[in-house]
Amino acid sequence: MDYPFWAWAGFGIFILLMLALDLGVLNRKAHAITYREATAWSVVWVTLALAFAGIVFWKTNRQTGLEFLTGYIIELSLSVDNLFVFLLIFSYFKVPAKYQHRVLFWGVLGALVMRMTMIGLGATLVERFHWVLYLFGVFLIYTGIKMLRQEEGDANPEENPVVRFVTRHIPVTRHYEGEKFFTQIDGRRMGTLLLLVLVIVEVSDLVFAVDSIPAIFGITTNPFIVYTSNVFAILGLRSLYFLLAGVVEKFHYLKFGLSIVLTFVGVKMLTEGYVMKYTGLSKEAVIAGSLGVVAIVLVGSVAVSLMWPVRAEQQVEVELPEGFDSPFDDDQGRLGSDERGLPEPESRRQ
DSSP: OOOOHHHHHHHHHHHHHHHHIIIIIITSSOOOOOHHHHHHHHHHHHHHHHHHHHHHHHHSOHHHHHHHHHHHHHHHHHHHHHHHHHHHHHHHTTOOHHHHHHHHHHHHHHHHHHHHHHHHHHHHHHHHOTTHHHHHHHHHHHHHHHHHHOOOOOOOGGGOHHHHHHHHHSOBOSSOOTTOSEEEETTEEEEOHHHHHHHHHHHHHHHHHHHHHHHHHTTOOOHHHHHHHHHHHHHHHHHHHHHHTTTGGGOTTHHHHHHHHHHHHHHHHHHHHHHHHHHOOOHHHHHHHHHHHHHHHHHHHHHHHHHSOOOOSSOOOOOOOTTSOOSOSSSTTOSSSSOOOOOOOHHHHO
8 A cells, every 4th residue: 555745744744743842842951761751751652653553544444554553562562672782781881871861862763764764675675576575484483483592691792893893983982971972082073982872772773673674574565554663663662761671671581472473473474375365364354363463472471471580690780760660789889870981891800
């Protein structure tokens, strides 16, 4: 289904207005996001997504509305799993809580551009070479199995090729200069440590998109629905981060749920035509069934995580503002309480 230019333009203007309201009015001054703010914005973005889904149901048809809802749930769930990575990044670089929102805000802008480019490329490939969907399906099955078998490792951003590349080609200070991404030192323009953190967040989102975009193409090939569901999930990610930062480790079985969802979507992409042909099910019925499976698996993985908690082997240390449940047992060793610079590698500390 092709959408007119005014639909794309109207959606883009709406998103820009919401972002301008966020950074230019409500968060003009850097501050630590409170639990109340995070909750309010999470409710706002979920409500806007559901309202948009209602418009899609009303203006198009039930199948398209179900496609949006399924895609949105998948993207939002994958985003929740990615919150742990952001926690590790902010912890490692000791990003003060009052600057984390700024990093995530500009990270979101970059993600919107990158994902729109990737979605446009993916839609073009699918339109010209339909067999690409089967490649996406195989990739999702591989990703799902790999996620299921993958063990959590220590995060060492200092060994990240992106960190090495940026620090090799762009002079970066080893400390923060308030909320600035660039600074002047002895008349020389240099990037701050906050810029390096932003780059790593952007690259992390690019890696996430490699998994999430093929997943939603397994639900629909409609570029407008693919992009809008992605956008609503990404925009809600910032507030969700501050809302779940202190408890995200409790969802230890979510990764298993996500691996099942990715594998299921991959299998669906490979077998959907045969299922519809031999069972007589309509496309709408298949999408509705997929939505039910995704919802049951994700809710079940969260419920199992809460019912059978597992003690984390590694404590994630990250500064949280007042009003959150701190993951620390005491105040000793709290990271991010000041504006210290990039920690030295272990080899230099010895």
